Amino acid sequence: MPLTKQPTRQIASNLRFTRSGVVWADYLLEGLEYGYRPTKDKRTVRDLHRMLARALHGESLLLGVCAGLDPLAIVERMERGVDLAEHPAWDAECDATVDTLERIRPGRRIYWLSVPLGTHKALDQVKIAARSGFADIVDFLGMPAAAVSDKEIASRQKQADKIAALIPADFRPTPATPAQMVWLWTHQLSRGLGMDPDVPEVESGVEEEGKTAAAFASARFDAGARLDREEEGFRSHLPSYDKVLRIDQPWELEKLPPSYQVNMCLSDLPAGGSLFPGSEFLSICDDQAGRDIDWAMRLHVRSTDEVRAKNRRALVNLNEQFHQRDGEQSHAMSHLQGISEDLAEYDSLLENDRMEVEVEFTTVVTAAGPSAEEALATAKDVAKAFEVANYRIVAPTGFQEELFWACVPGHPKPSICSEFRQITTSGKWAMYVPCVRHDLGDATGPLLALNISTARIGVVHHDIAGKAVRDVSGSLAVVGDLGSGKSVTLKTAGNHIIDRGGQLVVVDSTVLGEYERWAGAIAESTVVNVGEPTVSLDPLRMFSPRRGAEVVESLLMPLLDLEPASRLGAVLSDVLDPAYRSKHDIESLADVVTHLNGGGCSLNGAEDVAERLRVFARSSYTKVLFDASLPVLRPTSPAIVFRTHTLSLPSHDEVQHQHLYRQLSIQKRVGRALYQLIAELAKTICFADPDRLAGFLCDEVHRITDWPEGVSTLKQFNLDGRKHDAALILGSQAPEGLGDPTMQSLIPTRIVMRQTDADLARRCLEWLGMDLQDDDSIVKELREQTSPSTGRDNFVEEHRRGEGYMRDASGNIGRIKVMAPATESRRKAVTTTPKRSEGSKSTAASELVTV
Known part of the structure; x- marks a missing residue:
């Protein structure tokens, strides 16, 4: 079976010199945030895609490539800025996280744009053809190839830079490196095997050398997987009608298993047109759980003048056909009338917007697997998913290898692409918004959750210290129903602070001391039981x-x-x-x-x-304030826990109405005062050392925010916390429990976990910033498909625990699954809820006198 050569002869910077003589420039694009953002933000993304199309005149190739996330690279981002020798607990957590991530195999989609650099002079075109022919002769004779001159590289680089300057800056076009180009080729040869290395990162200050064709692995292409046939003799050479392409690399020293790929083309769009939002058909590729589906778009953009000239010629031909059929009543006449109306409408669109362009695109979707059966099964499932969305994709028999090359930068467009081309305007093409992402969280820091916005699992870092450097609050609030995983999320965030050398102030209002036990299990802790104090909280002494x-x-x-x-x-x-x-x-x-x-x-x-x-x-109830014999609290422990389960609190109405307030019991007045004092103490402790990470963790925070003084203290904490490397970690069953609307809006990082009540679920999602309008599907998903219980004592299966929705500090919204700590001791500490033993009694019961 003949060896097919890849098209690249030589690489210099992001320039690709090909066998055809055409020079291509390669760029990595950054997807635009999309996901659960409001419709107005999605329209902005659509408009940016329209600008992208208008920036690409002529031919180009846009790729959406599945890439893995290296667990070691993720953990390196967790370790960054932390001295592991001084913090062994965090070192152990990071080591354990590697094993967890290797089982999960998180990934991402990268966007690759490759553009051929045009030649406007006839002489240059002749030179390209001559250079290509001469290079073929050199290859045939086995002679060494001549290097591209520095002058031509500089000239081509100027061309490439002009193209990059036209691309909207939001896509952040980054010149691809030679190593990344080789990675892309290797990825395309081994799809479906799960053996991809990570995309090579660009190191600042390091200039990478160019590469020649020798850097690209040789491969054998077997359309129809005929090499797998058991027959011998002439039967093994008969044409195969299997819609699969077998790719292997038999000449490599380390023999890899073959990759089986099925290339499918978009053949039909919805008959009634596409409605935006909802037209993002390429997102279907990200909804295939556990499967890596690549896609490619061969684009050809034409200016308004070119298109209108073409349309005029088409109208002339139509008029001639009308005259030839004058007076004839037939389906053909009706068909010609329909074409004429379509051309007139199309011409009107171009006339109304002089900046409008025509976009001709062919979409190729590639499913792959380690065997032909798996690749074909995946392709069948993907085709069904497209069909459900009213899009049709097909795998043309006999053209699998041509479609593979259609996805390779530097290769001339195969003729089969013309059979599946779609023609539209840039405005309508932009409705497909191909280059989008659903990223959440920060670039570095502790790993808080997995991003499950799509079936392609990502990771979510939450870096309080890093936010402080950017003058962004690191505060986090979690809202959820009882048993939704709220306390596990809060404890996990608290773990990150303590294990990285920070200090945590915790309010534990649970009767059984849930947070006290957790804090005691992970660090040296000081417990202040305000009902039975052993230390004083007298402000005059502290x-x-x-x-x-x-x-x-x-x-x-x-x-x-x-x-x-x-x-x-x-x-x-x-x-x-x-x-x-x-x-x-x-x-x-x-x-x-x-x-x-x-x-x-x-x-x-x-x-x-x-x-x-x-x-x-x-x-x-006030011994903690007025007993001068108690030693004063020395806030030096990594964890300081205030036990407040014995405190009674007034209702909101009792605080707001003077006549009710005057009737309050001593216990309620003292309870309110002590919660206010604890909030002030927490702020003072957390702000004491600006060089030490600190957090104030409070579940059921409504105990503080039910009155103005408490809200004011937390607002000041949140506003000034970034200056002191300190953050709030708050929990509530409803957004209103976080305080007034201003306080709710001051929390940048927000997590909503399961809510069973429809009205409360809607309010939670609106607090996140979702634009629900008349769409109740997300409300239903939050109520019924977020950490759903099996019905047996509200039991939630292990793999569904910790699900929710998150809005990060940048305003991105997505679906997450909170990751409990990876080390066994830490995981046990955050997931264990204390149970009352048979012989134990509540505090109130222990105070009863038996007569």
């Missing part, structure tokens, strides 16, 4: 004199129901003044009570303030 006075005022004024400008409010303010406290040796809240209660205070109204203060000072 903060500087000035800051301590401010915190105590904000704490005691609402607690004692005092107005700052009132007589009693002024007394309290005077006593807390740093100069006054220094003069009277007041060092704690207990000293304030003693001083006001006959301890030498001569201020008018001191007794009234003391009377109110004594009511709270003698309560067991």
Whole structure:
């Protein structure tokens, strides 16, 4: 079986000098964010594709190639900026993540644009033809090929740069390197084998040498897989009608298995036209779970003047046919009338927009596998998926090898492409938005989740420290129903902070101490049980004199129901003044009570303030504030957990209405005050060392945000956190639980997990930024197909846990599956929910007196 030569003779920079004599320029394009973005953003993506088509005059080749993501490269991005020797827990997590990723095999789609550089002079065309013929003679005689001159390379590079300058900057056209060109050829030869290396990265400051044809592996092409026949003799040479192409490399030292590929062409579009959004037919290629489906578009763009001249000639021919059939009533006349109307409409489109161009395109979709049976089965499934969307693709018999070459940069367009060409305007071609992506998260940092927006699984990094460098908040909020995976997500994000050397402040409001047990399992932790304290949270002992006075005022004024400008409010303010406290040796809240209660205070109204203060000072609920015998909290542990399960809180109405507020119990007033104090302490602790990563983790955050003071503290934390390398990690069952609309909008990274209530699900998705309009399909998907339970005690199967939707700090929205830690100890810590033992009792039950 003859050896078919690949078309490239020599590479210099991103220039490809081919056997036909034509020089091609290759670029990598970046897909535009699409996914779950609002319709107005999708229209912008469509408009950019229209501009892309108008920038490509003449012939070009656009590829959508499946590429794997190297687990080691992903983990390297997790390790970046962290001294692993000092943080062995993170080192172990990264090592374990490699094994996890190797099982998952994440990938991405890269977009490749290859454009032949035109020659406008007849003499240049003659030179190209002569050079091509001479090169063929040199190859035939076995003589060494002459290198391309530096002068021609420079001239061609200028041509290529002009083309790149016309491409919309949003696509970020990047010149392909010689190594990447060789990678593309190797990928095309081994599709379906899962043996691709990663796309070679471009190292800054390193100039890569060009390559010759010898760098491209030789391959044998067997249309119909005749080499697999068991027959011998003349039967083995009979034509095959199997629609499969067998490619192997028998001359390589390390013999690889053959790749079986099925190349299919788009043969028909929806009869009624395409509706945008919804016309993105190439996205079907990304919806084939576990299968890598490549696609290619052979484009030919013509200017308005060229097309209108062609249309005029067509109209002249039509008029002649009309005159020849004058007076004849037949289907042929009706057909001619229809063609005439189509041409008139097409001409009108070009006339209305002088910038409009004609786009002729042939689409080739390639399915592959390690065997002919698997490749054909995959091709059949892909064809069915296209058919469901009202698009038709076919695999023409006898043209499998020609269609393979149609997808290879540098190869002349095979004649079979003309049989499947579609002709339209740039505006309508742009509706197919071929170059899109669904990326989420940051370029580096801890691996928070898998991106499952399409069947092509990606990865989601969440880098708090990296966001701070870009002046972006690293704060994260998770909203979800009970049992949706919210707490696992919060703990996983907290793990990342602690294991990378940061500090975490946690509020644990669970009766069973879920977060306390988790924090104790992963790091040295300090637990502050505000109901049974062993340390003091007295602000006068913990903060500087000035800051301590401010915190105590904000704490005691609402607690004692005092107005700052009132007589009693002024007394309290005077006593807390740093100069006054220094003069009277007041060092704690207990000293304030003693001083006001006959301890030498001569201020008018001191007794009234003391009377109110004594009511709270003698309560067991305020021991954490007024017991001066307790040692003060020293916030040095990696994890500080505030246990608040014994605190009672007022309802929103009780806080908003004065007459209800005055009837509040001591427990509720103290509960509100202590949550406010904890929020202030968390901010102070997290902001203490700007060089240390820190986070404030609070599930059921409505306990803080149900009143204005709490919302104000979290807003300030979120706005200033990036300056101190600190972030909020918040959990709630509804977006409203995060605070007022401003507070909700200040959280850049948002995750929504399963919600069973339809109205709540809709509000959650709108909080993400989705444009739902009249489409309830995503609401239904969130309710029923996000970590769905099997119905047995709301049990969710392991492979479906942690699903949700995410909006990253850049506004990109996609579907995710949160990744629990890879190391067994960390994974067990975040996924274990404490269960009450048979002999255990709740706090309330333990306080009952048996008579």
